[in-house]
Amino acid sequence: xxxxVWRFDGKKFSEAGPIRLHLGERVRFVLINDTMMEHPxxxxxxxxxxxxxxxGRLPLKHTxxxxxxxxxxxxxxxxxxGRWAFxxxxxxxxxxxxxxxVLVA
Amino acid sequence: xxAARARAEKDDSNAAAPFGPxxxxxxIFAHALLNEFEGRFGGPADSFRWxxxxxxxxxxxxxxxxxxxxxxxxxxxxxxxxxxxxxPISTFFDVQVGLRYDRDSFASRRWAAVGVEGFAPYxxxxxxxxxxxDAGHFAAKAEVSYEELITQRLILEPxxxxxAYTRSDAARGVATSVSLTSxxxxx
Numbered sequence: 382x383x384x385x386v387w388r389f390d391g392k393k394f395s396e397a398g399p400i401r402l403h404l405g406e407r408v409r410f411v412l413i414n415d416t417m418m419e420h421p422x423x424x425x426x427x428x429x430x431x432x433x434x435x436x437g438r439l440p441l442k443h444t445x446x447x448x449x450x451x452x453x454x455x456x457x458x459x460x461x462x463g464r465w466a467f468x469x470x471x472x473x474x475x476x477x478x479x480x481x482x483v484l485v486a
Numbered sequence: 487x488x489a490a491r492a493r494a495e496k497d498d499s500n501a502a503a504p505f506g507p508x509x510x511x512x513x514i515f516a517h518a519l520l521n522e523f524e525g526r527f528g529g530p531a532d533s534f535r536w537x538x539x540x541x542x543x544x545x546x547x548x549x550x551x552x553x554x555x556x557x558x559x560x561x562x563x564x565x566x567x568x569x570x571x572x573x574p575i576s577t578f579f580d581v582q583v584g585l586r587y588d589r590d591s592f593a594s595r596r597w598a599a600v601g602v603e604g605f606a607p608y609x610x611x612x613x614x615x616x617x618x619x620d621a622g623h624f625a626a627k628a629e630v631s632y633e634e635l636i637t638q639r640l641i642l643e644p645x646x647x648x649x650a651y652t653r654s655d656a657a658r659g660v661a662t663s664v665s666l667t668s669x670x671x672x673x
Contacts, residue, residue: 383578383604383605384545384574384580386511386545393511393512393545394507394508394509394511395507395510395511395512417607417608466508475509476509476510476511477511477545478509478511478545480508480509480511482508
């Protein structure tokens with residue numbers, strides 16, 4: 382029987398520290414799904430702009446489904462201080478490590 | 487540095503205070519599976535065959551136990567018991583290092599074991615192990631199986647086992663040989 386581990390950047394939640402952002406910073410997250418499963422990625426606390434190529438009409442979202450072998454990116458302004466959850470919304474992926482704390486301060 | 491940032495830097499943990507860690511991804515899991523567990527009774531000779539595996543541990547450190555054997559008329563043969571330490575080396579494969587103990591109705595043998603165990607994506611369950619005995623014998627074993635889903639519940643599983651020994655061992659009925667056994671299971 383094979384193991385069941387899901388991670389961001391090769392690290393489980395317990396192996397990684399928080400993603401640190403400066404308050405007011407404009408940031409881009411690039412998501413590359415190198416697995417064979419879809420991952421609906423949810424960022425708490427912010428609405429991000431999905432970079433879909435239609436400048437000026439980027440949709441605001443809090444969750445984006447990243448399909449196998451897909452690369453996508455989104456941008457947002459870290460304008461709310463605190464600790465925010467960033468995770469795959471398939472909870473059986475999240476529970477095995479596909480989770481990060483986004484720390485805005 | 488803002489006061490809020492200084493406060494956050496002080497507490498370096500991932501915890502979403504005051505609620506504690508949002509998830510626990512460092513759990514200990516256990517697994518046991520009997521691939522074969524079949525008795526044949528009522529004929530001229532009763533026989534019984536088992537082949538199973540069990541492990542316990544975290545995602546990265548596990549202890550494996552593998553055991554197999556064949557019993558006929560109360561005589562046990564083909565007894566192979568292995569205690570292995572298991573650790574991931576790639577996304578789908580683990581390395582296993584440990585001891586093999588051949589223990590049944592015949593002479594006992596001790597081996598050191600090094601192998602690879604894993605699951606080629608969507609394809610084959612694979613394990614390959616090489617052995618070196620305290621008498622200077624070498625051996626290799628490979629097992630491959632594949633699950634063909636006839637329905638979601640009914641599974642056809644062909645499996646093949648390959649065994650090779652560099653030297654014969656009359657006390658255990660082992661010849662210098664390469665052997666291949668295969669089976670087809672429905673479950």
